[in-house]
Amino acid sequence: MSVITDIAATYRRPRRVVARLLSYGKREDSALAILMGSCIFAFISQMPNLARKAHLDGQELNMLLGGALFGWIFIAPLMLYTVSWLTHLVARLIGGEGDSFGARISLFWAMLSASPLILLNGLTAGFIGPSPALNLVGILWLVFFLWFWISGLFVAYWSKK
Template sequence: MSVIRDIAATYAGPHKVVDRHLAIGEREDRALVLVMAACLLFFVSSWPINARIAHLEGRELNPLLGGALMGWIFIAPLAFYTLSFVVGLVLSALGWKGGTYGSRIALFWALLASSPLVLIHGLVLGFAGPGMAQQAIGLIWVLVFFWFWSSGLMQAGRSAK
């Protein structure tokens, strides 16, 4: 299935999509592509707010975008790998059978599948600025992200048995 169809299918049943990803077997190249695609979309979502800041504060846009690029493309993937490793270890200590690869796929897919909401959040923040709409979209994203992540972790634990 294509990534866009998988993202749409995740909103109907996140565990099914994670199960399909895990059924392929441990492929670290797939995990890396998932986290890099998610980080790229998060970087793109930062463009409107950086443009707003540059316009309202009279600053140059390029350094703002360069900082966002550095953060989202180079630092965030390492942080997400570390987070997934720690969560995998903690859950394994509690008896979870998903392993660190299952933890990575669950986290990385949750990030990528929830990225349309991040893009909307970026647009709202860039065009309307901070406020109630931005907070509402942010809350929806957080809830959806944790739903996808927890469903993925549960499926990874079931798939490993």
């Protein structure tokens, strides 16, 4: 299936999509592509808010965009790999039977699947600014992200193979 179709299917049945991704085998190239795609979407989501901040505060937009690009493309992947490894350790400690690749796919796919909501969050931050609407969209993104991540972890560590 295409990535867009898989993202849409994740909003209906996240476990099924993650199970299919894991059934392809341990493909680190796919995991890295999913991670980098989600980081690119996260960077793009920051653009409206950074443009708003540059306009209101009189800051240089290129400097703000450069910092966000560096953070999302170079720092965030390293941090997300670390989070997935720690998640793997915790899952194994509480009785999970999967491997660290399952933890990576679960986290990275949750990030990519929740990207439409993080893009909406960025637009809300850029056009409306700090408001209850921004808080609502942020909470909505967090709920869906956690649902996708926990569902993926369940498939990777506790489902019958």
